Amino acid sequence: MARRTSRTSSPAAPSDLCPCGLPGNYADCCGRFHSGAVAAPSAEALMRSRYSAFVVGDVDHLMRTWHPRTRPERLDLDPGMRWTGLEILETGGGSAFHSTGTVTFRASYRGGSLHERSRFERVDGAWVYVDGEFLED
Template sequence: MRSRYSAFVKRDEGYLLRTWHPRTRPPRVEFDPGMRWTGLEILATSEGSAFHTTGTVTFRASYRGGSLHERSRFERVDGAWVYVDGTFLD
């Protein structure tokens, strides 16, 4: 989760696409040129250990003027954790 947040901060489309589940991956990532991310807070996690194939991360990502609160689902594909989808909270 932290590496994907960093990729959004750096606008690293290649990394985001590589770490997105093939089933839900978009053809490209659109970045808002005015978006300035200012912080990430991990609020909760479930599963996601070396013994699991799925996991969730609930987080709040702050940006200038607001925040994004999401519960993200991840799955392990070929040994790597990839983002499946998320539900916006609040």
């Protein structure tokens, strides 16, 4: 989710279902990554947390988890964008045993969807988003 951005009018409450699509509440799922309490253990977990950050408007998490060599100086989220779902289509690497990984996903929003293959690397032991390639549906 490199170029398109989103934001909701208010952040998710800790007891709300997590926007990433996994069962469980926001606080116990992506909320713990957003707070910085723990780092995402895999490229897929980071992808899910970044999607959720777009949903709740957490620019700090997005910037913190973007590779320093590709991170923009600033990120402005579109307050009118409404993300409606995330589907993980394929993963490659990205586990505790890898230094790189890819996650191919489809993120739906009101009026369409974004299909991307994102690349991730470890920096100082933490997974970060490098860049993404938009794919045709």
